[in-house]
Amino acid sequence: MFSRELSAAAAxxxxxxxxxxxxxxxxxxxxxxxxxxxxxVEWAEGAIYPVLHRLERQGFIESYWEKxxxxxxxxxxxxLPKGRRESAREEHSWRLADAILTELxxxxxxxxxx
Numbered sequence: 001m002f003s004r005e006l007s008a009a010a011a012x013x014x015x016x017x018x019x020x021x022x023x024x025x026x027x028x029x030x031x032x033x034x035x036x037x038x039x040x041v042e043w044a045e046g047a048i049y050p051v052l053h054r055l056e057r058q059g060f061i062e063s064y065w066e067k068x069x070x071x072x073x074x075x076x077x078x079x080l081p082k083g084r085r086e087s088a089r090e091e092h093s094w095r096l097a098d099a100i101l102t103e104l105x106x107x108x109x110x111x112x113x114x
Contacts, residue, residue: 011051031053
């Protein structure tokens with residue numbers, strides 16, 4: 001199970017990485033995370049939009065309105081160059097954290113000493 005704290009911490013790098021692939025709207029981002037996690041991580045709409053707005057205020061992404069396939073207007077988000085650099089920094093940090101935790105949690109060979 002993905003804790004609420006870990007889910008909140010992963011929101012920024014996940015959103016930036018998703019937007020690095022292509023522009024997207026909020027609900028589509030939620031569905032992408034659910035799909036990537038095999039349904040184990042489900043973000044609520046009320047949780048993602050504050051993150052999107054914060055990333056926009058920080059200059060990492062920008063939004064624009066466009067008609068969707070259904071004909072309704074949707075607010076899309078696009079990654080800006082500053083956001084691409086931030087995404088690379090986030091990736092580096094998370095890969096380092098993963099390497100540290102993987103090493104700490106990996107089985108250690110027994111030396112046979114007691």
